[in-house]
Amino acid sequence: MATYRKSSKPFDLLNSSTNSMVLVSRRETFSASHRLYNPTLSDAQNAAIYDKCANPNGHGHNYELEVVVAGPVQEATGYVVDLKKLKSIIRREVVDKLDHKHLNHDVDFLRGQIPTAENIARAIWNVLETRITEGRLYAVRLRETENNVVEYRGDR
Ligand code: NI
Numbered sequence: 001m002a003t004y005r006k007s008s009k010p011f012d013l014l015n016s017s018t019n020s021m022v023l024v025s026r027r028e029t030f031s032a033s034h035r036l037y038n039p040t041l042s043d044a045q046n047a048a049i050y051d052k053c054a055n056p057n058g059h060g061h062n063y064e065l066e067v068v069v070a071g072p073v074q075e076a077t078g079y080v081v082d083l084k085k086l087k088s089i090i091r092r093e094v095v096d097k098l099d100h101k102h103l104n105h106d107v108d109f110l111r112g113q114i115p116t117a118e119n120i121a122r123a124i125w126n127v128l129e130t131r132i133t134e135g136r137l138y139a140v141r142l143r144e145t146e147n148n149v150v151e152y153r154g155d156r
Contacts, residue, residue, distance in 0.1 A: 002119035016033070018075075020072070021070050021071060021072060022070070022071070022072070022073055022080050023068055023069070023080075024067055024068070024069050024070075024071075024079075024080045024081055024086075024135070025066050025067060025068040025069070025141075026066070026067050026069075026083055026086050026087055026090060026144065027064060027065065027066050028065045028067070028087070028090050028091065028094075028095050029062065029063055029064050029065070029066075029095075030063050030065065030095050030098045030099035030100075030102050031061070031062050031063070031099060031100060032060065032061065032098050032099065032100065032101050032102070033058045033059060033060040033061075033101075033102045033103065034058055034059070034060075034061070034064060034102065034103040034104055034115040035053070035054065035055065035057075035058040035059070035104055035115075036049075036050040036053035036054055036057070036114060036115070036116060037054050037081065037104075037114065040115055041068065047151060050075050058102065058104070061144050061145065062141065063098075063120075063142060063144060064142070064143040064145075065090070065094070065095070065124065065140070065141070065142055066135075066139075066140075066141040066142075066143075067086065067090055067124075067128060067139075067140055067141075068138040068139040068141065069081045069086065069132060069134070069135040069136065069137060069138055070135055070137075070150075071134065071135025071136060072135075073089070074134070079134070080134065080135045081132070081134040081135045082134065085134070086132070086134075088129050089128065090128070093127050093128060094127055094128065098120075099100060100107050103115035103120065108116070109123050109126070109127050110123050113150065117142050117144040117149075117150040118150050119146065120142055120153070121140045121141070121142040121150050121151065121152040122140075122152050124136065124140050124142070124152075125140045125152050125154060128140070129154070137154070138153065139151055139152065139153045140152045140153075
């Protein structure tokens with residue numbers, strides 16, 4: 001059985017795990033429309049691959065985005081990352097640019113890409129990777145429907 005002694009350093013127990021990595025995640029939501037369509041293929045080929053998702057006028061989703069940051073717990077704050085700051089970065093750099101937009105036309109960082117959940121998650125990663133300075137970006141998880149979710153963890 002462990003015995004606990006009084007110490008002149010009251011946080012000894014906590015500091016024993018300072019170097020372990022902790023994952024912290026922030027959830028944000030946005031609504032956007034898109035059309036899954038590869039312009040290098042025929043309409044028939046697009047219909048065969050994307051079915052209703054290739055309908056000419058597009059359709060919408062309520063997306064759920066989870067941004068996961070990994071790192072050691074900073075001794076001074078007890079945080080891996082200040083979630084208030086992480087929230088502002090995600091909203092400014094990603095959510096404000098995607099929310100109520102058409103992903104095929106309106107978003108600089110998606111230009112030239114078929115806006116599948118896979119491509120959106122990877123593009124979000126590329127936007128956030130250099131902007132997150134406390135901890136490091138560990139995963140971008142994007143839920144497009146109740147049942148469909150993708151996760152990107154960078155090129156490793
Ligand atoms: Ni869709």
